[in-house]
Amino acid sequence: MQALYTLDFATPDSPEMNFCSACGQPVVFRIPPGDDRERYMCEHCETVHYTNPRVVTGCLATWEDRVLLCRRAIAPRRGYWTLPAGFLENGEAADEGALRETWEEARARVVIDDLYTVYSLPHISQIYMFYRARLTRPEFAAGEESEDIALFREADVPWQELAFPVIRETLEHYFHDRSRDSYPVRSSSLIVDPSRRRGWG
Numbered sequence: 563m564q565a566l567y568t569l570d571f572a573t574p575d576s577p578e579m580n581f582c583s584a585c586g587q588p589v590v591f592r593i594p595p596g597d598d599r600e601r602y603m604c605e606h607c608e609t610v611h612y613t614n615p616r617v618v619t620g621c622l623a624t625w626e627d628r629v630l631l632c633r634r635a636i637a638p639r640r641g642y643w644t645l646p647a648g649f650l651e652n653g654e655a656a657d658e659g660a661l662r663e664t665w666e667e668a669r670a671r672v673v674i675d676d677l678y679t680v681y682s683l684p685h686i687s688q689i690y691m692f693y694r695a696r697l698t699r700p701e702f703a704a705g706e707e708s709e710d711i712a713l714f715r716e717a718d719v720p721w722q723e724l725a726f727p728v729i730r731e732t733l734e735h736y737f738h739d740r741s742r743d744s745y746p747v748r749s750s751s752l753i754v755d756p757s758r759r760r761g762w763g
């Protein structure tokens with residue numbers, strides 16, 4: 563199990579690197595030949611250490627007219643409510659990751675209907691993907707990273723206690739779309755002032 567978000571708020575763009583993971587020699591941070599941006603590169607073994615955005619994948623899971631939310635047991639935003647989500651693992655499909663995170667955080671088994679929201683967060687180099695999903699049974703329990711799990715009707719959603727803007731936006735889209743029984747995939751970028759990086763939400 564991998565802690566969600568913990569590294570990312572502290573290291574939004576490129577995690578600092580001092581030594582080459584291939585040969586152990588010190589690395590330099592400069593533009594490789596033929597490239598157009600700085601990378602960590604090793605002048606000893608000539609490895610270029612690329613870092614690219616990471617994917618967070620999760621589920622907007624429902625049971626009848628209620629949505630499943632998890633109260634976070636870990637920083638950041640401990641005590642605030644979120645959709646079950648986490649970092650995609652290597653070798654894993656995006657929907658598989660969403661199912662896995664829903665099980666790990668909420669001990670809930672769901673069936674995915676379709677991709678629903680995709681958010682680019684360039685200020686922290688993350689892509690969020692949420693799937694619409696249905697619980698197969700109204701059974702759930704707090705996983706290691708959650709202190710509480712609950713189903714909420716629209717009127718009862720703790721809007722002032724949601725952990726992240728992408729959670730609020732996804733829920734707002736969902737209740738709007740549900741009233742029309744039409745769920746187009748929604749994709750957007752959330753641009754946040756870097757100086758407020760640690761305070762957004």
Ligand SMILES: [Zn+2]
Nearest residue numbers: 582585604607
């Ligand atoms: Zn090296």
